[in-house]
Amino acid sequence: MADQTRENLYATYEGESKAYFRLLAYAEKAEEEELGRIALLFRAVAEAERVHASKSLRLLREFYVKDTQENLQASFEREQDAAQKRYPEFIRVAEAEGNRPAAVAFSHMRDAEERHATLYKHALQFMLAADDPQYHVCPVCGYIAEGAAPETCPVCGVSGEQFRSIS
Ligand SMILES: [Fe+2]
Numbered sequence: 001m002a003d004q005t006r007e008n009l010y011a012t013y014e015g016e017s018k019a020y021f022r023l024l025a026y027a028e029k030a031e032e033e034e035l036g037r038i039a040l041l042f043r044a045v046a047e048a049e050r051v052h053a054s055k056s057l058r059l060l061r062e063f064y065v066k067d068t069q070e071n072l073q074a075s076f077e078r079e080q081d082a083a084q085k086r087y088p089e090f091i092r093v094a095e096a097e098g099n100r101p102a103a104v105a106f107s108h109m110r111d112a113e114e115r116h117a118t119l120y121k122h123a124l125q126f127m128l129a130a131d132d133p134q135y136h137v138c139p140v141c142g143y144i145a146e147g148a149a150p151e152t153c154p155v156c157g158v159s160g161e162q163f164r165s166i167s
């Protein structure tokens, strides 16, 4: 694939992915303003932008999607980097700037990413294990429990009943 088109596809993937979440935030705002029909428009366009992001990434598969063992390894490294470098630095800056909510959010993210790294490492060791795992994701901080949902989230403390099961 020629370099410029590859770059353009990547820019599309990034731009449309961000648009997806931005439009969902706009939809929430429209709902707060009791403009339900406008909220629906934002949700419809968000879904369309998600399709565009996904299609662009699919066309880039040969560059960014490897075999599963490599994908696990790369994901493990990204999570470790986030937990050990990116978020600790973001927490430090948020505290220095007196932004408590951001500092707390980053600190939850750091703990959740640490956990994600552990799960990837575990999966790399037991890629072909016989029993199916069960994962439960905290909707507040992104912590992931394996097996059963905990009584409360060990990172943010939300009730385990709110965890989303992935099966
Ligand atoms: Fe993560």
Ligand SMILES: [Fe+2]
Binding pocket: 138, 139, 140, 141, 142, 143, 153, 154, 155, 156, 157, 158
């Ligand atoms: Fe949590």
